[in-house]
Ligand SMILES: Nc1ncnc2c1ncn2[C@@H]1O[C@H](COP(=O)(O)OP(=O)(O)OP(=O)(O)O)[C@@H](O)[C@H]1O
């Protein structure tokens with residue numbers, strides 16, 4: 001097996017899935033999972049993430065298209081022969097078995113027994129820092145501990161791939177953040193490929209090497225986390241991943257990637273082409289900019305500047321956020337370093353650097 | 362500080378008292394209802410099974426005299442005198458009737474002896490002991506048989522283990538030792554075993570039929586499953602008698618089942634499906650099936666699909682996952698359903714009576730026989746107590762199962 005980190009482990013080729021024959025839960029999916037990476041499927045509820053994962057796990061069959069593992073189709077491989085570890089949001093620890101027996105389960109079905117089984121169970125539990133919990137029942141563990149048992153059980157048989165469907169969804173925020181760090185460390189330590197499903201964009205950014213964003217069953221963008229944040233492929237991704245200010249306008253002109261648009265108030269802004277394709281001048285477009293890219297400026301008439309009114313200033317601990325009203329637009333959010341607060345109700349000028357203003361249809 | 366702690370403790374105690382009172386108030390009507398419809402009748406049943414009031418109440422003097430009798434030699438003359446006194450002391454013929462029936466149940470022929478003496482009681486009034494004996498013997502020679510007096514002596518106390526012993530084919534011999542009744546009289550143990558056997562068969566058939574059905578229902582969307590569950594409950598909508606009549610129509614030798622099988626060419630002669638064990642079991646399974654399906658369904662419904670998927674993802678064949686992960690989690694439902702069906706089944710009366718042959722009658726039919734025909738409440742209650750005991754033993758086993766497994770996830 002090739003272990004070149006950029007080589008493809010799993011390939012979805014033209015996969016679509018419909019449950020009822022009319023609506024598609026997943027459509028036209030082409031997606032590669034690379035060896036050893038942490039890939040997250042991100043999207044709002046009902047966007048097809050779980051369906052994608054279940055097709056990979058073998059619990060749902062693609063309606064069309066194929067899934068390849070190391071170049072070979074696994075359509076005909078039943079779920080129990082795929083050798084993928086799986087972690088569920090509900091943990092799915094078997095309530096009638098002890099923690100040790102739960103972790104030993106995949107070893108039992110593989111005919112591993114005796115000392116080797118004991119050693120591997122102990123090692124897997126040590127890996128998730130649960131030594132000494134072997135004889136407990138799952139119901140006697142906290143949610144975080146149960147999740148770690150589920151993780152140990154999914155890893156103990158050295159699977160080709162680990163699949164996780166919102167595994168941290170049932171934990172409270174603090175524990176979730178703690179588990180995110182552990183998961184990431186575990187991934188780095190083991191080098192196994194992880195495919196992770198979440199609807200929490202923050203979690204996706206924290207954990208992943210790459211993120212695949214879904215909406216309505218369609219893959220919107222696959223990219224490393226920084227690209228996803230800095231260069232969203234379309235309006236949906238820009239809005240779903242991270243905070244952003246959206247300004248509605250009309251396309252004026254385009255010259256080799258540099259785009260000009262006009263806002264209803266008559267302001268002209270320059271920006272970068274997001275996904276305009278061959279949209280003609282006059283098309284309705286939207287300009288998107290991250291809060292930390294907007295700056296207050298003292299030159300109201302300067303390039304890419306807008307006047308606004310400070311509506312509210314919110315304290316975030318390490319920074320402030322000013323919510324600024326712009327005529328005819330949604331409220332813009334501006335990240336401001338700690339220091340003197342902009343006066344609420346005061347008029348300000350905002351500078352939106354052209355290289356960080358992305359224009360989408 | 363200490364003061365506020367004491368205050369808090371007082372407030373807590375007050376609060377707790379109020380809650381206990383509230384709980385009592387809310388449950389009192391039901392408790393009263395249960396006491397009158399359940400606990401008191403069951404207590405009375407158990408009392409009746411060991412109560413033996415007839416002889417002690419009707420013959421206090423006779424019993425006192427017989428106390429010093431060795432039960433082997435000829436009964437003392439004083440006993441005849443005392444018997445005459447007891448007869449004279451009776452207020453109405455019904456008292457003698459009760460006594461006569463009671464003695465007759467142990468010693469056939471005793472009824473006519475007692476009633477004959479009762480009618481002549483005025484003539485005994487002034488006789489001394491030997492004369493009284495002579496008068497009784499003149500009335501009927503059988504008055505001298507020691508067995509009669511032994512029966513009286515044995516039943517002289519208000520309480521007796523005899524009914525309970527009889528209900529398990531045991532009796533006390535002349536010296537008071539517990540022995541088995543003669544082979545040809547032993548019936549109840551056989552009937553009890555038959556009852557448990559029929560109950561076990563019906564339970565097993567119900568389980569085998571209900572388990573896959575309940576599993577299939579639990580995989581359906583709730584709305585659809587609810588619609589189908591209504592069909593499961595259809596047997597409850599018709600009376601037992603109607604259903605039994607329907608089974609007779611279906612199962613008789615010229616009935617639908619036999620004609621269909623013959624029409625398919627699978628059988629040459631009609632199968633004997635009626636008035637034997639097969640008919641009883643078919644009809645009982647039909648009636649009791651919902652009691653198995655419902656607990657199984659409700660337990661299975663609560664088991665998330667994820668468990669089996671997890672087991673499969675860990676490498677189990679789907680069948681293996683079903684057996685090793687799903688089935689163990691349904692055990693509480695299995696035990697509940699088994700217990701329910703078995704306990705209901707061993708109490709069945711109407712169905713075996715109408716669809717079974719003489720060799721298919723269950724313990725309840727013996728109870729009915731004693732209660733309705735022979736008016737022997739002691740025997741009826743003792744057999745009822747045997748059924749009750751079987752039920753309680755089963756429940757004890759169930760409790761062990763349910764708590765020992767600790768399925769509390
Ligand atoms: N077993 C099923 N039968 C019919 N429709 C289904 C089934 N599972 C999912 N769907 C539909 O397919 C679409 C995608 O569902 P999926 O569970 O993949 O979404 P998801 O992205 O995982 O959402 P969530 O974040 O809520 O888990 C939804 O419209 C859903 O209603």
Ligand SMILES: [Mg+2]
Pocket residue numbers: 049050051165
């Ligand atoms: Mg999902």
